[in-house]
Amino acid sequence: MDVLQTIRYIIQVWDEVNAEIICNCWCHTKILPDANVDLRNISEDIRQCEDLVLNDLADALQGLNLPYPMQAEKFLNISEENVIYKVPKDDQIIEELVYLFKNANKEDIELEEMDDSNKSSIISVNIAINSLETVCIFLLQQDNAEEYIKLVEKIEKIFKVKKQT
Structure with a gap:
């Protein structure tokens, strides 16, 4: 079987694949979360990861020994009043x-x-x-x-x- 025949065969077979098969594959490979998992646990995990990143960033900012250090949250979220230049469109x-x-x-x-x-x-x-x-x-x-x-x-x-x- 050459490449062109293989591609044609794949196109024909792909039409027979239904959404349930794809969903099962995604669940098996853990691309999709398990339906039984509580979403609150996932959001808590995300918050913990964000806290770890903020802590790492705070440590990095502290390591710079800046004359006027700032908190990591302020570093990431600069207020509009502190913006001194806007790039023109x-x-x-x-x-x-x-x-x-x-x-x-x-x-x-x-x-x-x-x-x-x-x-x-x-x-x-x-x-x-x-x-x-x-x-x-x-x-x-x-x-x-x-x-x-x-x-x-x-x-x-x-x-x-x-x-x-």
Whole structure:
């Protein structure tokens, strides 16, 4: 029997498997809890595990010898009033960039009227795109940077559209 025949056979047989068989398998492998087990015992076990984790975290925080130590619960649940920076949403970033590009000519006129001794060099769209590609390569080397990579790619698309116009 080759692989294709095996797959076809499995598809035919799978239709004959009912929910009771699957439920029994899950109970046998203990994926599902036994119906006779009291759920209060399970929730108590979960609370005990959470307490152990909190104790371990409290020990770790204490081991850091911070000048202003905090309790583990406060460390995990920072109140909204203590948040000093909120990461803007993608749409907000894009709106800000579009606004900056639309008003770039107005700002250029204002900059020309000002007589600054520090002249900034003009950066072409190609150089900006190359720089963004460098940033993207850097982000690919970092952990958990998927969101930032998407943002850089969106900005790069905007630059490429600007380059075409």
